[in-house]
Amino acid sequence: xxxxxxxxxxDTKGRAAIPARHRxxxxxxGGSRVAVTIHPRGEKSLWMYPWDEWEKTAEVVxxxxxxxxxxxxxxxxxxxxxxxxxxDGQGRILLPQKHREHAGLVAGEQIAIIGKGRRLEIWxxxxxxxxxxxxxxxxxxxxxxxSAEIENLNL
Amino acid sequence: xxxxxxxxxxDTKGRAAIPARHRxxxxxxGGSRVAVTIHPRGEKSLWMYPWDEWEKTAEVVxxxxxxxxxxxxxxxxxxxxxxxxxxDGQGRILLPQKHREHAGLVAGEQIAIIGKGRRLEIWxxxxxxxxxxxxxxxxxxxxxxxSAEIENLNL
DNA sequence: CCTAAATTCCCCACTTTCCCCCACTTAATG
DNA sequence: CATTAAGTGGGGGAAAGTGGGGAATTTAGG
Numbered sequence: 001x002x003x004x005x006x007x008x009x010x011d012t013k014g015r016a017a018i019p020a021r022h023r024x025x026x027x028x029x030g031g032s033r034v035a036v037t038i039h040p041r042g043e044k045s046l047w048m049y050p051w052d053e054w055e056k057t058a059e060v061v062x063x064x065x066x067x068x069x070x071x072x073x074x075x076x077x078x079x080x081x082x083x084x085x086x087x088d089g090q091g092r093i094l095l096p097q098k099h100r101e102h103a104g105l106v107a108g109e110q111i112a113i114i115g116k117g118r119r120l121e122i123w124x125x126x127x128x129x130x131x132x133x134x135x136x137x138x139x140x141x142x143x144x145x146x147s148a149e150i151e152n153l154n155l
Numbered sequence: 156x157x158x159x160x161x162x163x164x165x166d167t168k169g170r171a172a173i174p175a176r177h178r179x180x181x182x183x184x185g186g187s188r189v190a191v192t193i194h195p196r197g198e199k200s201l202w203m204y205p206w207d208e209w210e211k212t213a214e215v216v217x218x219x220x221x222x223x224x225x226x227x228x229x230x231x232x233x234x235x236x237x238x239x240x241x242x243d244g245q246g247r248i249l250l251p252q253k254h255r256e257h258a259g260l261v262a263g264e265q266i267a268i269i270g271k272g273r274r275l276e277i278w279x280x281x282x283x284x285x286x287x288x289x290x291x292x293x294x295x296x297x298x299x300x301x302s303a304e305i306e307n308l309n310l
Numbered sequence: 311c312c313t314a315a316a317t318t319c320c321c322c323a324c325t326t327t328c329c330c331c332c333a334c335t336t337a338a339t340g
Numbered sequence: 341c342a343t344t345a346a347g348t349g350g351g352g353g354a355a356a357g358t359g360g361g362g363a364a365t366t367t368a369g370g
Contacts, residue, residue: 020347174356
């Protein structure tokens with residue numbers, strides 16, 4: 001179960017150091033392999049799973065009928081942007097160019113690594129901050145639909 | 156299970172270098188043979204399977220009732236455009252003229268090789284980009300059917 | 311059937327990218 | 341303050357991608 005936020009620097013080679021507290025969890029399960037893909041509904045973030053966790057999902061998605069247009073679109077988004085990355089000896093991953101662009105990650109700047117339960121998310125620092133503020137506002141509004149749904153949760 | 160996107164150059168001789176990370180999978184199974192055919196429902200892409208994986212697909216397709224009009228059409232497209240290609244010593248395949256035309260692949264330009272689970276797909280860079288943008292939009296639209304489907308996946 | 315042209319295939323060589331490893335700096339711990 | 345762990349930077353070697361020469365095979369035309 002991942003949680004909490006860490007700011008780390010994306011170095012000049014495009015590598016990101018995974019916070020040490022998450023490394024054990026990522027390593028235990030499927031070697032040092034992690035699955036990284038982009039948020040499938042347009043948010044400017046990256047999703048990261050321990051490999052074996054991801055495999056369960058991939059199995060399901062991979063066996064959807066490919067000639068159905070909708071399934072084909074889902075397969076396309078989820079598979080075409082998926083990469084299997086390895087933690088190096090220092091616990092870093094090299095993020096592909098395309099993914100950095102998607103999430104607005106610039107070499108040399110700070111990025112946020114955020115625990116989200118089953119997965120980790122990677123954001124640029126600015127985006128993470130911006131989205132957090134937006135979420136705060138949306139949830140505070142007592143008239144919004146969100147608000148009604150939330151109130152039924154047993155927290 | 157294939158995934159991820161690679162851009163490679165279709166060289167002046169019409170050859171495409173298969174990304175190294177896929178080669179082992181393509182070789183292990185059926186020699187160095189791969190099956191290449193065109194997308195059966197009009198997408199401007201090529202389908203590529205390791206040979207033995209293709210045989211499973213061929214089994215399914217070949218046993219469809221041939222006097223059913225739609226099945227017959229699918230069979231026709233898949234089988235008549237099927238080629239058995241070999242990886243050369245450098246892991247490249249020479250794509251037949253007809254297939255290059257179908258997918259709009261021009262010698263000397265960039266093409267996208269996209270993992271899609273059981274198979275690889277080959278696209279021109281432009282087409283791949285265009286399709287990805289379309290899919291993204293479809294998935295972001297909260298009213299689209301695709302969008303509803305993906306919400307049900309446990310990601 | 312023979313020759314010429316085009317295509318395909320195999321190999322070698324160059325360039326670029328990536329990845330592994332070592333080392334330094336900064337932060338946390340007792 | 342000392343010690344260990346975490347985070348950061350960068351060099352060098354290996355591997356991947358790319359280009360092209362030339363032999364072998366196929367195709368077409370006379």
